[in-house]
Amino acid sequence: MKVLHVYRTYYPATQGGLEETIRQLCVNTAKYGVQTRVMAPARTPESKVVRVSGSRVYQPKLNFEIASCSVSWEALTMFKRLQRWADVVHYHFPWPYADILNKLAPPQCPTVLTYHSDIVRQKMLLGLYRPLMRRFLASVDRIVCTSPNYFATSEVLPKFSDKVEVIPIGLNESSYPVPRQSTRQEVAEEFGENFFLFVGVLRYYKGLHILLDAIRGAPYKVVIAGSGPTEKELKQQAEALRLNNVIFAGHVSDEVKVALFERSLGIIFPSYLRSEAFGVTLLEGAMYGKPLISTEVGSGTSHVNIDRETGIVVPPGSAPALRTAMDTMHQNPEETRQMGCNARARFEALFTGDLMARRYIDIYSQLTGIEPGFDDDIAINRD
Secondary structure, X not given: OEEEEEOOOOOOOOOOHHHHHHHHHHHHHHOOOOEEEEEOOEOOOOOOEEEEOOEEEEOOEOOEEEOOEEEOXXXXXXXXXXXXXXXXXXXXXXXXXXXXXXXXXXXXXXXXXXXXXXXOOOHHHHHHHHHHHHHHHHHOOEEEEOOHHHHHXXXXXXXXXXXXXXXXXXXXXXXXXXXXXXXXXXXXXXXXOOOEEEXXXXXXXXXXXXXXXXXXXXXOOEEEEOOOOOHHHHXXXXXXXOOOOEEEEEOOOHHHHHHHHHHOOEEEEOOOOOOOOOOHHHXXXXXXXXXXXXXXXXXXXXXXXXXXXXXXXXXXXXXHHHHHHHHHHHHOHXXXXXXXXXXXXXXXXXXXXXXXXXXXXXXXXXXXXXXXXXXXXXXXXXX
16 A cells, blocks of 8 residues: 655654654554655755655755745646555645645545644635635545544534544654663753753744743753744743743754653643644653643643643643643652653553554555555554
8 A cells, every 4th residue: 555645844854743743654554564655845855855764755846935835836746746656645734735736636546634733823814725725625535633622622624524533643662762871971961850841843832932931930940952933032032031940952863852851850832822733742751651731722732631640731821820830740759750650651542653553544445445464453442
């Protein structure tokens, strides 16, 4: 079975939670004989085709962006060619330009769309885009939502409920590196331990400006790993607040990221808008047995993090609530440790890469009639 993933960006040009989700799909479905390719524009691709985790990544040149929507003239020609190879075209939404590709070059094979997020910020543009979006969603054969929480609160998905399935994002722990002892030592020397950790692209909806307000005068550190559009503003804010307990680590390697997870006290995820549809960093934290702090925005973050079980869930946009949650974890080490253990147990039950892969393969097989080799000893959770 051959699956073509289509999205506006991907490794190695960019990295983030959605890119990691696509990578995990490629890695975990490969175990069942699925061949994958990814098409994603890149601003300055060194090569039209590169390999990432065993999959070919095709990179048409990115010409420009409008409201975070990548536009590539070369993508249409490349998409026409790649879809002839595929048994399934798997879109990742939102990327409005994919709607145009689908319209101009409709695939002759089944189509699946993973609905990662509503369009939240671009309200005026959404009014113009909505008719095209609805035709696009109506045209695909199956829509996958990443959490029951997001499906329940989305204004868009209930209109297509007859074709929607819920499949949570999953991670394969073995696809992450084991840090060398030298890396662990370097991380220990630079960052210490028992800090709160944020990992991700620094975007407007991540709520990091709220987090900086929350940690003024706190007796513990916060490490912010990642880069992005709001990095300069956040550093200016930290300087203006004279914060000496925040470290901007910048972009870090996967090996350093894992070492940071290992040394952290807990994961802090202050995103305050529905643009944060799931929160792969929360899932990574749970995988490493760390307690989680997140906000209730009606998305998948509260499917990963269960309040007072795997961590603490607070109202969005509240610096005092974030501070209280961090203080609670810092002051109650045994309760904090138990929440981390619970987070790991929930990860193993619901969010492994194998569970995700097998549920997607089930959809692919239903649509194509191609049956991969399943292991009947592993049950597929459809809740």
